[in-house]
Amino acid sequence: AQSVTQLGSHVSVSEGALVLLRCNYSSSVPPYLFWYVQYPNQGLQLLLKYTSAATLVKGINGFEAEFKKSETSFHLTKPSAHMSDAAEYFCAVRAGGGADGLTFGKGTHLIIQP
């Protein structure tokens, strides 16, 4: 079984500041990890994925995440926040490369202060 914990249901940063959204996972097998973003009244859009290749993964919109096995973490970062980054962010895990569904964290609402 696998699970995801996202620390902080709300994160507020100033425009131009570093964005750091935290995700810790639990998995009995090597995990595949994902970050999705959800804008109001829309579905989830894939930001980036880790599938056992490079531990530092670059995604869309300037986001990246680093897989750290020793810390069971997959934190999402962006060097400089933009107003358009305001959204809900979800971390998700899948057990390896199977065709199972993803297990999602509760989500983190990112607020960008002008």
Next chain:
Amino acid sequence: DAGVIQSPRHEVTEMGQEVTLRCKPISGHNSLFWYRQTMMRGLELLIYFNNNVPIDDSGMPEDRFSAKMPNASFSTLKIQPSEPRDSAVYFCASSLQNSPLHFGNGTRLTVT
């Protein structure tokens, strides 16, 4: 690429009525997933199909919920009878093999 298409976008119904949500996955994708999103419980996987066959329906909350996938391009999620606690946003997603999931824009269900 039309993406995953869900209908309707919004559904308002009275308690006890039957509700049918529809999903058209991305052409060529062989896995289809139904999720429910609520403030209290977040995103929950209800059921998923592989090659039109239901693989895991352990997330379906009650016998009032049923899902079908009669062919590779169409799936339905039915609630009969509906209850106010079923109010949520229901998402359909599809994928190919072990690729990431692609989500539709969801159906917002309100049961009064």
